[in-house]
Amino acid sequence: MDNRPIGFLDSGVGGLTVVREVFKQLPNETVLFIGDSARAPYGPRPKSQIIEFTKQLVNFLLKQDIKMLVIACNTATAAALDILKEELMIPVIGVILPGSRAAIKATQNGHISVIGTAVTIESHRYTQAIQAKDSQILVSELACPRFAPLVESGGYHTPVAKKIVAESLRPLKFTKQDVLILGCTHYPLLRSIIQNVMGDNITLIDSGIETVAELSVLLDYFNMSASQSTPKDHRFYTTASVKLFGEIAMDWMNQKSLSIEHVELKDL
């Protein structure tokens, strides 16, 4: 048993798609989350800068005695996971390997496609992860830089959203994948539109859902699961507005109140 919190970091609020899965799959666990909305999005930034920012977020979480760390952001995972694994003493996982494993499990024709931010796609991390396990699998990668801003505009249910999604995914009409990995924290919000555009024969993989399933396995493997009875004191930190963070987080996770505090960038 280990009742210490699990640390989660993200470039902003997208990582809450992962946290929502923690509340669902691991309700005994305590969440300590930091989102760097002041400097989001990370997607278009240089890799070196993403590494620098991610390390600052990690240091903030480490000061609060977390038992495990989840990089709940595809972009930060692509840029910084390898370095963090070398440097940290606690178990750390990203969102790319779990999504890759689930896609390998789901594909029947051996052709997987991945969508994500520019940094995630240009890192080729998903392709490497998949082909390290099975070099026969064909992986097609496509950056969708318009998707995260679309979700953040709030208009992700609208006909305009459908048009943007259909246009962006057009290259995948010519590839023969039977599995598509949603390689960005924001994309689960576009899931039904993406499914609609791609058709019912494509299996969509939500990296966040898969990551929490693996987190659950790791907690058991290391004998680190939290006990049932302890009161949960989830804590959320944002580098931008507490009010805006709270509105999105409470809506998305269907919570009446959450403990949210502001962190100054200079204190990271």
Ligand code: I24
């Ligand atoms: N969704 C996201 N980011 C935003 C947003 C959104 N605004 C509306 N919705 N803004 O990401 C980013 C910039 N902000 C963040 C907070 O601090 C200040 C700057 C996706 C979130 C995924 C959980 C739409 C929206 C919403 C409620 C729930 C879900 C959602 F308003 F997508």
Ligand code: DGL
């Ligand atoms: N959280 C990021 C990801 O999963 C998306 C938003 C950003 O670009 O910062 O890739």
